[in-house]
Amino acid sequence: MLTIDSVYKSLGEFSLSNVSLEIGDREYFIVLGPTGAGKTILLETIAGIYSPDAGRILLNGRDITDVPARERNIGMVYQDYMLFPHLTVEDNIGFGLKSRRADPAFIRGKMQESADLLNIAHLLHRYPGTLSGGEQQRVALARALVMEPEALLLDEPLSALDVKTRENLRTELARIHKATGTTIVHITHNFEEVFDLADRVAIMRGGDVIQVGAPEEIFRRPNSDFVAGFVGVENLFSGTGSSDGTVAVGNLRMRVENGISGPVSVAIRPEEIFLSKTAPPENGRNVFPGRIETVRPNGGLIRVAVEAGIPFRVTLTRQGFEEADIVAGDAVYLAFRPSAAHVYPSGAHEEA
């Protein structure tokens, strides 16, 4: 269990303000946020590179706030690998065990084990400068894992890699996490990594943690305009909530999942909206008439803009699009379930 308790840290333009997180044993925890959100400082503070201005950090019940980095047993892997260029792959991996003055035979055994885990046994005698990005990142992972860290921190580990390598290594990370059971804190600005890897996600902005939850939860139930925008909710409306579980947005009154009275935001994911030319049965759903404004193919998906008094964005699969048989200018009906309309108070977690 890694506990970050009300941590503050100010470092020039980057800062952490009152960050609290509880990361469970063996959990794969992703911290998501735009550049400048303070994600790297968070990791470096956990690793012990910086000491917090205020707050505490606990690792498995031990208060490590004032423990130097070398005694924390927390591994760190950076986006740019940071392999020691003057040492071979073998010496890079063995670096930490040599610091601990481990027995040479023990070092060799451990090194072989982690080289096998990362599939880099054939690279042991090479220098980092001669390796590809993906290979270098594997070596960096092996160098951290060979120490059997109590927690492993990954700072945008996939961001410097090309698309194909990134996908491979993403799968590898999931496998390694399963094999070693190490608690992992992984930061990224890329939402794709979340669904494949994360048990839970925290969203950060400007040094604050804004929302923490399972990926599905963050994805479907953002708690603020910022998170909604970040996870790709394209239908964000301001409205007035009533205690009967409806929200008035413009001229529309929609049934929603969680009724809140007063000024609210409504977030509806574009892929949760159904389109048809004939009026579909309501079955408790929200059904509104509208008109197709634009139809824009985007890779395998079709993005449709619909005007229904308020502007909706709808994403259809190619098959769904063909079944709906629609073109720009058609009159259509939009339908979505109340559970697809997520509501939170207006102005939640706005930047001061």
Added chain:
Amino acid sequence: MNLKNPSYFRAATVAIALLIATFIVLVLIGVVTHSPPAVLVECLLSEEIQFAVRLSIITSVISTLLCILVAVPVAYALARYTFPGKTVMNMLMDIPMALPPLVAGVGLLLFFGVSPIGKSLAAAGLAFVFTPLGIIMAQFFVNLPYMLRVTRSTFQGVNPRYEYVAKTLGCTDAQAFWRVTLPMSANGLLAGSVITWSKGIGEFGAGLMLAGATRMKTETLPLSLFLNMSTGKLEYAIAAATILIMISVVSLYAFERYGGATHVY
């Protein structure tokens, strides 16, 4: 070159470059070829020039080692840490470089000759005034800024995250420096040492002031050149100059070779 459309500007700039390169080569060849080869060899093998070569090499090697020893920790502090007075300190360290060496020499002479610190050092057996020790001190004082600047920019070129990783792998600050930053800086330090050493060999003004120009006592190569020139023994002066030219050319080559190969990680 495009012959249909000649650029006079290009022709003019290249011509000036050629002219000045020729001038430099002529000046150097003029020195080296002034004496007949037999005379040059005889002078090079003379006791006085041999003494000057030995003294120059010993003093410059020691002063270079001292420069490395001091520059490495100072450059590291200036490259990595923030502390009060850092900006002022950075500027102070560069002053000896901008100062005319003769002025540095006068300062050193007063410091080691008449100040209480200098006097007590002399009383303790460390006499710098008019001794070979003074040559080492003069070279150290004048050349330290060069070593410092090269070393500082070398350390700044090493991403501190290498040290962060080293610390998460069990290193203390000092171990991270010793096992990671220092080896990664090897080329830069080598290049800095070569340039510092070659400047030490050629150091004249400050050494003249502090150590004086005593034949066969504080007679380094540049001093030998100066002494023999002023007493009319031109062929000895030429011999000293020839050696200095060779050292300059070789060390410049070494600096370019290693300095150019310095990786900025």
